Amino acid sequence: xxxxxxxxxxxxxxxxxxxxxxxxxxxxxxxxxxxxxxxxxxxxxxxxxxxxxxxxxxxxxxxxxxxxxxxxxxxxxxxxxxxxxxxxxxxxxxxxxxxxxx
Numbered sequence: 001x002x003x004x005x006x007x008x009x010x011x012x013x014x015x016x017x018x019x020x021x022x023x024x025x026x027x028x029x030x031x032x033x034x035x036x037x038x039x040x041x042x043x044x045x046x047x048x049x050x051x052x053x054x055x056x057x058x059x060x061x062x063x064x065x066x067x068x069x070x071x072x073x074x075x076x077x078x079x080x081x082x083x084x085x086x087x088x089x090x091x092x093x094x095x096x097x098x099x100x101x102x
Contacts, residue, residue, distance in 0.1 A: 007092050008032075010062045011085060014054035022047060032086040041083070048082070059092060065099050 012030045019027045026042055028034055035041045037048045052069050060066050069092070081091030
């Protein structure tokens, strides 16, 4: 399975986990353009942190790589990798390449 498909699978699994924990009526769509955090995002900051931890866990299980998605440089990026599932997946691809896992 290509790396991007594996990343999408891991991210969607994290979305499933998160949606089970969110309050009734709040959920993240499993769509690449689903907004995550920021202006159009539906997640509160605590839910967002939970989601990122889920994503890290799923990526670790899928690729056997232990890494942290967030770092201080992300906040200064012009385009946040957390604005949608698509931007998150693209960012994860970059990170995995740097780790030599993809």
